[in-house]
Every structure is written in C-alpha cells, then in structure tokens.
Amino acid sequence: MTHSPSTNRNAYMSDELQQIYDQTVAFVANEVTPFGESWERSGMVPRDVLKKMGTLGMxxxxxxxxxxxxxxxxxxSATFAEALGSSTFAGFDVTVLVHTDMSGPHLVNSGSESQLQNLLPGILAGETILSIAVTEPDAGSDVAGIRSTAVRDGDGWRINGSKTFITNAAHGNMSIVAARTDGDNRYGISMFLVPAHTEGFEVTRKLDKHGWLCSDTAELSLNDVWVSDEQLLGTPHRGFYATMQNFQNERMVLVGMGVGAAQTAIDLTNQYTQDRKAFGGHLYDLGAIRQRLAMDQAKVDAVRASMYHAAWMEEQGLDNVKEMSGVKAWG
Known part of the structure; x- marks a missing residue:
C-alpha cells in the first residue's frame, strides 16, 4: 500500500520549516521505508544513508x-523529528536523532573552538556518528547517580565504568561520555569526547530488543580509558547541568517521531478503510469506523500542537520544562 503523508501545517510552521518537513518526508519515502525491513534484519542503518542526509544538510x-x-x-528539530517518524521504522529515527539532537548539542553548546573546527565537519557530513553515554545499570534518569569515574592522570583523565542502553554505540564513531570527576559533589560530573577506537573503550554486548532493531543499542565498558584535556567537553564538573539542559530537546524529538509514526498509522488505516469492502460497502462508510479515526486524529493533533508550542517556548527562551514533560508523558 502506498502512503502519502499528511501535510504538516500548524500555527508555528513557516515556509522554511515546511520545506524541511517536505524534503525529509520525501527522503524517507525514497531512501528509508523501502529498505527498512532489511535494516531491521541487519541490526543497523547503513552509513551511506546517513552520509546522504549529511549531504542534504539534514x-x-x-x-x-x-x-x-x-x-x-x-x-x-520538532519538524525534522516528525518527518522522520513517517518512516514507520523508529530504529532509523532514533539513530538519526541521537546523533543530531541528543549527542550533537553537547558539542555545539560546550565545545571549544578547536573541538568544533576539528569535529563538526565529519559530524555534519554523517561520517562521524555520535552516541551519548550517560545511562548506567544503576543510573538512568537519575543522572546524578552515575558511578563511572574520571580521575586526573597527567595532562588528561583516566575513565573507568560501564554504560548501558547506549544508542549508536556499536557502530558509531565517537561517544560523549559522562563520568564523575568530583567525588564529593553529587552533581560533579564532566563530559568527555571518546573516539570508539580508544584503548579500553569496549562494546561488551549488543542488546537484543523486541523492536527498533536497526538502531544498534549496546553496553559499554570503559577500562582505564585515557583521554587528554583536549577531550574534556565544556567546564569540568558541569556535565550534570549540561545533560539536564538538553533533556527538554531530547523529549521533544522523541515526541516528534512518535507523532510522525502515529500520523502515518492513521493515514494508512484511513486509506485501508476506504479500499476495503465489507458489509455491502467500504469500511469507511460505517459511522463507527469514521468516529474512531476522528478520535485518534484528534489525539495526535493535540499532542502535535502541544509539542510545537513547547518547542516555540524554548525558541523564545521561555521555561518549558512543565510543558515538555507533560507532552512527553501524554504523547
């Protein structure tokens, strides 16, 4: 069954944003959805696809x-995430969004001029794929509870610890690692840029999942990983605050991809009910069917509107923690 995604028009959608949405939906329809099943079987998104996205500025x-x-x-970001969601392959969506909106902002917001100049070209081209290594076996949303440590060693740091549920870890090129650098301070965490080939940086297990199969998810072990001061990202002991600052953006894009997937499900169902004949007519002719479709569409519209409003608040520099937390819980 072919699928023509609904046009995304809302109060916050400028012509420029609409162009991003349309371009991304077209890319997904041509370069992602037809191949998603094979990617699910292989357990990863081909890097050539990400490089194509880089070439297009996505x-x-x-x-x-x-x-x-x-x-x-x-x-x-909200527009891009919703457009990605039309792929119906959430593993692809999250592979991209972890790179662009969950890992990348740490470098963009806290990186030195040298780090930005050296690393961003490869990241924007889709040649260097990022992961964000914060979650641990005993610390997920409780960022302040992480146990991985980084201690001073000469003109650098020695990192030890373990991470779990890390997206893009197995096939990515660089991880932004959170580690405790001030043992006396619950919030004394720093962020480090760690290339995947670094000695002691090991993918110990690729996790088997029930879904999102083309998104590689892994456990990491950091055994005496040495990084230089040049690999410290931002100010020492301020990584907790950097992580919390980006949480709203992470929540937003997760909601966005969910909205895109839900809208696609409704569109496909709508089309199916108009094609399927039963009870002497098409399923769409039945009032109960149309009522269910209308109610589901109303729910998606409500979540979408709330998401874009929260994104607009952030763009205006307003505190949107309540709004974004609410829309994530609802969506």
Whole structure:
C-alpha cells in the first residue's frame, strides 16, 4: 500500500520549516521505508544513508551558521523529528536523532573552538556518528547517580565504568561520555569526547530488543580509558547541568517521531478503510469506523500542537520544562 503523508501545517510552521518537513518526508519515502525491513534484519542503518542526509544538510539544522550549519532552533528539530517518524521504522529515527539532537548539542553548546573546527565537519557530513553515554545499570534518569569515574592522570583523565542502553554505540564513531570527576559533589560530573577506537573503550554486548532493531543499542565498558584535556567537553564538573539542559530537546524529538509514526498509522488505516469492502460497502462508510479515526486524529493533533508550542517556548527562551514533560508523558 502506498502512503502519502499528511501535510504538516500548524500555527508555528513557516515556509522554511515546511520545506524541511517536505524534503525529509520525501527522503524517507525514497531512501528509508523501502529498505527498512532489511535494516531491521541487519541490526543497523547503513552509513551511506546517513552520509546522504549529511549531504542534504539534514544533520546540521541546529548548528550555528559560522560552523557550517543552518542555525535553526527547536521548531526545526520538532519538524525534522516528525518527518522522520513517517518512516514507520523508529530504529532509523532514533539513530538519526541521537546523533543530531541528543549527542550533537553537547558539542555545539560546550565545545571549544578547536573541538568544533576539528569535529563538526565529519559530524555534519554523517561520517562521524555520535552516541551519548550517560545511562548506567544503576543510573538512568537519575543522572546524578552515575558511578563511572574520571580521575586526573597527567595532562588528561583516566575513565573507568560501564554504560548501558547506549544508542549508536556499536557502530558509531565517537561517544560523549559522562563520568564523575568530583567525588564529593553529587552533581560533579564532566563530559568527555571518546573516539570508539580508544584503548579500553569496549562494546561488551549488543542488546537484543523486541523492536527498533536497526538502531544498534549496546553496553559499554570503559577500562582505564585515557583521554587528554583536549577531550574534556565544556567546564569540568558541569556535565550534570549540561545533560539536564538538553533533556527538554531530547523529549521533544522523541515526541516528534512518535507523532510522525502515529500520523502515518492513521493515514494508512484511513486509506485501508476506504479500499476495503465489507458489509455491502467500504469500511469507511460505517459511522463507527469514521468516529474512531476522528478520535485518534484528534489525539495526535493535540499532542502535535502541544509539542510545537513547547518547542516555540524554548525558541523564545521561555521555561518549558512543565510543558515538555507533560507532552512527553501524554504523547
């Protein structure tokens, strides 16, 4: 069954954002959905696909123009995430969004000029794929509870610990690792840039999942991983606050991909009911069917509107923690 995604028009959708949405939906329809089943079987998204996205500028929406990006805001991320959701392969969606909106912002917001100049070109081109290594066996949403440590060692740091449920860890190129650097301070966490080939950085297990199969998810072991001061991201002991600052953006894009997937499900169901004949007519002719479709559409519209409003608040510099937390719980 072919699928023509609904046009995303809302109060916050500028012509530029609509162009991003349309371009992404078209890319997904041509380059992702037809091949998603094979990616699910292989357990990863081919890197050539991510490089194509880089060539089209899809991986650089939130990066400042002076560093090669488009310099856009949260509304662009919400739009992009919803368009990705039309793929119906959430593993693909989250592979991209972990790179662009969960890992990348740490570098963009806290990176030194040297780090930005050296790393961003490969990241924006889809050649260097990022992961964010915060979650641990005993610390998920409780970021302050992480046990991985980084202690001073010469002109660098020695990292030890373990991470779990890390997206893009198995096939990615660089991980942004959170580790405790101030043992006396519950919030004394720092962020480090750790290339996947670093000695002591090991993928100990690829996790088997019930879904999102083309998103590689893994456990990591960091055994005496040495990193230089040049690999420290931002200010020492401020990683907890950087992580919490980006939580709203992470929640937003997760909701966005969910909205895109839900809208696609409704569109496909709507089309099916108009094609399927039963009870002397088409299923769509039955009032109960149309009522159910209308109610489901209303729910998706409500979540979408709430998400874009929360994104707009962030773009205006307003506190949107309550709004974004609410829409994530609802969506």
């Amino acid at each position: 991986l650089s929406l939130r990066v400042p123009e002076q560093h090669g990006g488009l310099g856009m805001g949260p509304l662009a």
